Amino acid sequence: MASLDRVKVLVLGDSGCGKSSLVHLLCQNQVLGNPSWTVGCSLDVRIHDYKEGTPEEKTYYIELWDVGGSVGCVSSIKSTRAVFYNSVNGIILVHDLTNKKSSQNLYRWSLEALNKDSSPTGVIVSNGSDYDREQFAENPVPLLLIGTKFDQIPENKRSDVLNRTAFLSEDFNAEEINLDCTNPRYLAAGTSNAVKLSRFFDKVVEKRYFTRDPSQMAGFTDRKRFNFKSLHYD
Amino acid sequence: QESPSLTCGFIPTQVLFFGFGWLFFMRQLFKDYEVRQYVVQVVFSITFAFSCTMFELIIFEILGALSSSSRYFHWKLNLYVILLVLIFVVPFYIGYFVVSNIRLLQRQKLLFACVVWFTFMYFFWKLGDPFPILSPKHGILSIEQLISRVGVIGVTLMALLSGFGAVNCPYTYMSYFLRNVTDSDILALERRLLQTMDMIVSKKKRMAMTRRQMYQRGEDQNKQTGFWAMIKSVTSSPSGTENLSLVQQEVDALEELSRQLFLETVDLQTTKERIEYSKTFQGKYFNFLGYFFSIYCVWKIFMVKFWSQHISFILVGIIIVTSIRGLLITLTKFFYAISSSKSSNVIVLVLAQIMGMYFVSSVLLMRMSMPLEYRSIVTEVLGELQFNFYHRWFDVIFLVSALSSILFLYLAHKQAPEKQMVL
Numbered sequence: 139m140a141s142l143d144r145v146k147v148l149v150l151g152d153s154g155c156g157k158s159s160l161v162h163l164l165c166q167n168q169v170l171g172n173p174s175w176t177v178g179c180s181l182d183v184r185i186h187d188y189k190e191g192t193p194e195e196k197t198y199y200i201e202l203w204d205v206g207g208s209v210g211c212v213s214s215i216k217s218t219r220a221v222f223y224n225s226v227n228g229i230i231l232v233h234d235l236t237n238k239k240s241s242q243n244l245y246r247w248s249l250e251a252l253n254k255d256s257s258p259t260g261v262i263v264s265n266g267s268d269y270d271r272e273q274f275a276e277n278p279v280p281l282l283l284i285g286t287k288f289d290q291i292p293e294n295k296r297s298d299v300l301n302r303t304a305f306l307s308e309d310f311n312a313e314e315i316n317l318d319c320t321n322p323r324y325l326a327a328g329t330s331n332a333v334k335l336s337r338f339f340d341k342v343v344e345k346r347y348f349t350r351d352p353s354q355m356a357g358f359t360d361r362k363r364f365n366f367k368s369l370h371y372d
Numbered sequence: 373q374e375s376p377s378l379t380c381g382f383i384p385t386q387v388l389f390f391g392f393g394w395l396f397f398m399r400q401l402f403k404d405y406e407v408r409q410y411v412v413q414v415v416f417s418i419t420f421a422f423s424c425t426m427f428e429l430i431i432f433e434i435l436g437a438l439s440s441s442s443r444y445f446h447w448k449l450n451l452y453v454i455l456l457v458l459i460f461v462v463p464f465y466i467g468y469f470v471v472s473n474i475r476l477l478q479r480q481k482l483l484f485a486c487v488v489w490f491t492f493m494y495f496f497w498k499l500g501d502p503f504p505i506l507s508p509k510h511g512i513l514s515i516e517q518l519i520s521r522v523g524v525i526g527v528t529l530m531a532l533l534s535g536f537g538a539v540n541c542p543y544t545y546m547s548y549f550l551r552n553v554t555d556s557d558i559l560a561l562e563r564r565l566l567q568t569m570d571m572i573v574s575k576k577k578r579m580a581m582t583r584r585q586m587y588q589r590g591e592d593q594n595k596q597t598g599f600w601a602m603i604k605s606v607t608s609s610p611s612g613t614e615n616l617s618l619v620q621q622e623v624d625a626l627e628e629l630s631r632q633l634f635l636e637t638v639d640l641q642t643t644k645e646r647i648e649y650s651k652t653f654q655g656k657y658f659n660f661l662g663y664f665f666s667i668y669c670v671w672k673i674f675m676v677k678f679w680s681q682h683i684s685f686i687l688v689g690i691i692i693v694t695s696i697r698g699l700l701i702t703l704t705k706f707f708y709a710i711s712s713s714k715s716s717n718v719i720v721l722v723l724a725q726i727m728g729m730y731f732v733s734s735v736l737l738m739r740m741s742m743p744l745e746y747r748s749i750v751t752e753v754l755g756e757l758q759f760n761f762y763h764r765w766f767d768v769i770f771l772v773s774a775l776s777s778i779l780f781l782y783l784a785h786k787q788a789p790e791k792q793m794v795l
Contacts, residue, residue, distance in 0.1 A: 144573075165580065178634030180627070181569060183576040185584055199577050203569075214641035218634060221562045222569075239405060 145346050146225060147339075149204045150247040151232030152240040156286035159319035160232060161204045164335075169320050176206030179222045186339045198343050202230070209246045216250065223251045228280045228342035233306075235285040235299055235316060241306055244283075248310065252279065280345060281312035282338045289318040313338060382446055385428060386421050393420030397720070400704055405716050412717045415457070415465060419724040422454045423731035430735065455518050458728045462721055463492045469717045496521055519732070523762060526733025529726060531766045535773025543781050553644045561640060565633040572626045579619050586613075703727065736762055 162170035165182040184200045233241040307314040317324035394417040467488030703723045
């Protein structure tokens with residue numbers, strides 16, 4: 139299979155966050171009945187209509203690579219899963235809204251995936267607090283932040299949680315969606331979540347196929363600038 | 373007469389041990405999780421603190437610190453507390469958290485937790501029947517009854533872990549056993565892994581397109597029933613669902629293959645790292661220690677009971693420290709391997725239970741390693757248990773565990789190079 143035809147999106151996050159359920163929901167529009175541990179990487183494909191409803195509408199296959207494991211595991215596992223981070227066109231960062239650590243660990247996850255050119259156990263640019271936003275502002279890989287288990291947050295705590303995730307999405311320069319993976323209505327057609335999702339995938343496809351520079355997957359080691367208008371987030 | 377300040381001398385050390393347990397819990401075990409139930413952390417730290425105090429008491433015994441009556445008092449006190457924790461508190465909370473995870477039983481959590489606890493107590497009591505652990509003249513609720521049972525469980529665990537550790541430790545660290553792994557081996561495996569992922573991608577694309585077409589044509593995922601279905605099935609080619617399930621089977625097989633390849637690659641990476649580590653100074657030092665300890669373990673397996681009194685005290689100290697360290701490391705690894713955000717509380721409590729029982733039985737067994745004059749306090753405090761039984765039981769289980777581990781590792785070692793030849 140020629141690598142030119144692939145659109146690859148990583149799904150990263152701590153184990154137990156609901157990545158497998160999320161991927162199943164995104165690709166098969168069904169709730170995953172029996173989630174089990176992801177060993178290595180589990181894969182699924184979503185059919186996406188790029189620019190749906192316009193004359194330029196075109197169908198693409200988007201591969202969702204759900205990489206299992208935790209961010210603090212042994213270096214041999216990290217070295218092995220680095221093999222999945224090649225030629226990535228987008229990253230979905232998943233965190234569990236009921237577990238603050240999983241949100242904090244997203245910084246490490248994103249660094250692990252984007253820094254794969256340096257040694258996997260090394261180069262943590264900063265710890266969670268004094269995080270360097272500039273790196274993510276220039277980041278050529280589109281990110282999407284998804285918070286799961288939204289239904290398990292009691293009503294009175296919701297605004298706190300949403301505040302926290304708003305900060306996160308600013309840090310990553312990414313859109314955020316909060317949902318419950320066992321309930322398809324969060325992503326039903328026409329909801330704002332579905333619109334955000336669609337926009338994210340459109341962005342991924344655009345960068346993949348319509349950017350000026352074809353060898354575009356760099357990460358932090360390469361600071362080329364892209365002169366494409368739709369790169370800027372509003 | 374003892375001044376009160378001396379008798380209370382244990383409190384600062386206990387606070388210290390408690391703090392250490394607390395930090396270990398927070399920084400190591402739970403570093404990826406959010407602590408929501410502080411009772412778990414407290415129970416874990418208490419178990420750790422009182423277990424360590426027991427070791428401290430042995431050292432004090434040997435050193436002759438404090439008066440013997442005050443030592444006796446602290447022994448008894450410590451023993452009561454730790455038995456209370458291991459038999460009432462920890463099992464109850466394990467039951468409580470297990471029940472909390474099961475949705476059906478959420479309503480009556482406390483009730484079901486008590487049911488679980490009574491079941492545990494029943495089996496715990498029954499444990500005493502097949503073993504000749506008590507001399508017959510003891511009452512029902514004496515401390516000897518409880519300690520004897522805790523001892524059996526703990527000694528079995530210790531023997532299993534020691535047997536496996538005695539074999540696995542030299543195997544893991546001695547360079548003699550390290551298979552030769554090159555970068556090209558790893559690259560070849562990674563290439564195979566990615567090829568497998570590619571095949572999965574192409575099949576999933578087909579499945580996704582088929583599902584979409586079926587949806588657009590209005591076909592159901594479920595089999596259509598009724599008159600029209602019968603007519604259709606006579607004339608039409610295999611339906612979308614049948615195609616899907618065939619491809620799904622192929623995908624399942626490929627996914628299983630990808631998991632195996634992933635684990636093999638991790639295995640090779642681990643070996644490669646171990647080889648690199650063995651070339652460092654630290655690695656060489658531990659390699660030497662590995663040879664030393666393997667000789668020691670062989671000696672322990674085959675020689676019976678010869679302890680010089682001078683060596684025994686040092687050995688007791690080393691055994692205590694390495695036991696605690698080894699156990700904590702093993703527990704941590706085990707915890708990382710199997711825990712999740714749902715089960716972490718239960719698993720930590722189970723680990724606390726194992727740790728407590730392990731330490732109590734260490735005291736039981738340590739009696740043999742102690743010089744004669746110090747054994748008396750342990751005998752006095754623990755009552756008239758049949759100590760010989762425990763030692764024989766330990767030796768038997770240790771031998772069984774060590775031999776099974778040798779067999780297991782031999783088979784695993786033999787299998788691995790063959791896999792590489794297939795590449």
